[in-house]
Amino acid sequence: MSRQKSQRIAFAILTILAVIVVVPIVLVVAYIVVQGIGAINWEFLTTFPHHGMKEGGILPAIVGTVVLTFGTAIVSIPIAVGAAIYLAEYARDTWLTRAIRLAIINLAGIPSVVYGLFGLGLFVLSLRLGTSIVAGSLTLGLMTLPVVISTAEEALLAVPQRFRVVSRSLGATRWQTVRQLVLPNALPGILTGIILGLERAAGETAPILFTAAAFYLPQLPRSPLDQTMALPYHLYVISTQVPGMPLQVQYGTALVLLILVLSMNVVATMIRSRFRRRRQW
Amino acid sequence: MVAKISIHHLTFRYNDTVALRDVTLDIPANEITVIFGPSHAGKSTLLRCLNRLNDLIENEETEMTGQILLDGQDIYGPTVDVTELRRRVGMVFALPIPLPLTIYENVVYGLRMQGESRKELLDARVEQSLRQAALWDEVKDRLYEPAMRLSGGQQQRLCLARILALEPEVILLDNPTSGLDPLSTAKVESSLAELKAHYTIVMVPHSVQQAARIADLAVFLLNGQLVEMGSAEQIFTRPRDRRTEDYITGRFG
Ligand SMILES: Nc1ncnc2c1ncn2[C@@H]1O[C@H](COP(=O)(O)OP(=O)(O)OP(=O)(O)O)[C@@H](O)[C@H]1O
Ligand SMILES: [Mg+2]
Numbered sequence: 001m002s003r004q005k006s007q008r009i010a011f012a013i014l015t016i017l018a019v020i021v022v023v024p025i026v027l028v029v030a031y032i033v034v035q036g037i038g039a040i041n042w043e044f045l046t047t048f049p050h051h052g053m054k055e056g057g058i059l060p061a062i063v064g065t066v067v068l069t070f071g072t073a074i075v076s077i078p079i080a081v082g083a084a085i086y087l088a089e090y091a092r093d094t095w096l097t098r099a100i101r102l103a104i105i106n107l108a109g110i111p112s113v114v115y116g117l118f119g120l121g122l123f124v125l126s127l128r129l130g131t132s133i134v135a136g137s138l139t140l141g142l143m144t145l146p147v148v149i150s151t152a153e154e155a156l157l158a159v160p161q162r163f164r165v166v167s168r169s170l171g172a173t174r175w176q177t178v179r180q181l182v183l184p185n186a187l188p189g190i191l192t193g194i195i196l197g198l199e200r201a202a203g204e205t206a207p208i209l210f211t212a213a214a215f216y217l218p219q220l221p222r223s224p225l226d227q228t229m230a231l232p233y234h235l236y237v238i239s240t241q242v243p244g245m246p247l248q249v250q251y252g253t254a255l256v257l258l259i260l261v262l263s264m265n266v267v268a269t270m271i272r273s274r275f276r277r278r279r280q281w
Numbered sequence: 282m283v284a285k286i287s288i289h290h291l292t293f294r295y296n297d298t299v300a301l302r303d304v305t306l307d308i309p310a311n312e313i314t315v316i317f318g319p320s321h322a323g324k325s326t327l328l329r330c331l332n333r334l335n336d337l338i339e340n341e342e343t344e345m346t347g348q349i350l351l352d353g354q355d356i357y358g359p360t361v362d363v364t365e366l367r368r369r370v371g372m373v374f375a376l377p378i379p380l381p382l383t384i385y386e387n388v389v390y391g392l393r394m395q396g397e398s399r400k401e402l403l404d405a406r407v408e409q410s411l412r413q414a415a416l417w418d419e420v421k422d423r424l425y426e427p428a429m430r431l432s433g434g435q436q437q438r439l440c441l442a443r444i445l446a447l448e449p450e451v452i453l454l455d456n457p458t459s460g461l462d463p464l465s466t467a468k469v470e471s472s473l474a475e476l477k478a479h480y481t482i483v484m485v486p487h488s489v490q491q492a493a494r495i496a497d498l499a500v501f502l503l504n505g506q507l508v509e510m511g512s513a514e515q516i517f518t519r520p521r522d523r524r525t526e527d528y529i530t531g532r533f534g
Contacts, residue, residue, distance in 0.1 A: 164337075170368075171367045
């Protein structure tokens, strides 16, 4: 077989594979949009559910998810970025750092329901935080740590070593080099990692199931120690626990969650591509 | 002759490679000392020892024995502040490495790291050091553009200016004209000749010709050993060692 021919065949196979990957995603999104778009209007987004959730809107679930995502960010960003800086800039290759990296990889593979049970045991019961926004945020924060640490570490390591050497040779300390040079240049990559982590947290049901989520609340949460409704859990509830639920409301809720998550994704992509254009090395 | 830097029995090893063997030499203040020799002679290693840049090597085992004194003080002594040492002994690398910042910020980087933030002082230092590096006229209208947009030759002079802005005592230059056209090379050489009144300059030259043009004192290294050193005039016209003579007449290397 000629080289051109095998090249064409390989290209064709790869194209088909790519299409196979993309088609179901497009179908799922399109299906949800078609089924759910009719439910979405101003009232749906800004009022409480009523009549056994069959009518009204999903405001408390939207607010709850936003609040939980925010809480997750507060918990995970400082720890994850700190850990990534330590691993990328300070830690030498020792058994300890190898163990830490291994642990991070393994943590990323743990099913989210296990995080939920862990959060129940530690935050809700042992630390007596109860079923609350705090407990849910801590649980979600813990779950997002591995992905944020890994992407942030990668972003830091992508800043060329020669810049660090130059900075040090100009009399900068290690910390000054990290602070002034490495961190600003790695920031877009770190932000992307953070958004991807938060995006996953926003869509998860299992971790908040036992730690934060309420079936129904007649008012918005007032303090971090209150329970909250949340979109993914609400979706689960109205899809499985409420008989006679109108399909359109279910798909409408799914669509809102999807839009929330996808828009975070779009922001991440925009940050990345803007940075690629501006990058100077 | 007052020695600004005294090197005593310096031996340096990377893993299994001995890069410097028992090198002893004095570097005088306010002169240009040129360290020349074939590839692998250990020239860069020697320069890096002088401001402890070899300390930053992480993935290899390195070992140094011997002593390096700056103004009579051991720079590897336990009480030495390495950051401070690197401000006093600045290095310009073979390949220009501008930081991903503006031209202005590249020049003031070291000063900012010392905590200097007075605008007038920084502005003045930028102009002064860019002039010293023979770059001011070319960049004075584009100080706030990314330094990466400069040509290779301009970048190299920027790196020189960046060191000069710190007003170091010693300037180490590792083949600073490697990527430069003859005109830029001439500019750099003439600014070095002016600068030596205020600084101690140690340079690895691009070629024997350059060494002969610019050196006051010349040191010939071969396979990590110091073969011969002396005034440039003597080394390049009446070398004592056969190996030096072979090298400068192009018979080897
Ligand atoms: N980071 C390093 N790790 C391992 N060995 C090194 C390292 N740097 C230099 N060496 C070795 O040390 C010896 C001296 O190298 P050095 O770079 O000092 O030579 P040089 O005289 O500057 O050569 P050139 O003219 O090619 O720049 C060489 O054998 C080189 O392979
Ligand atoms: Mg070299």
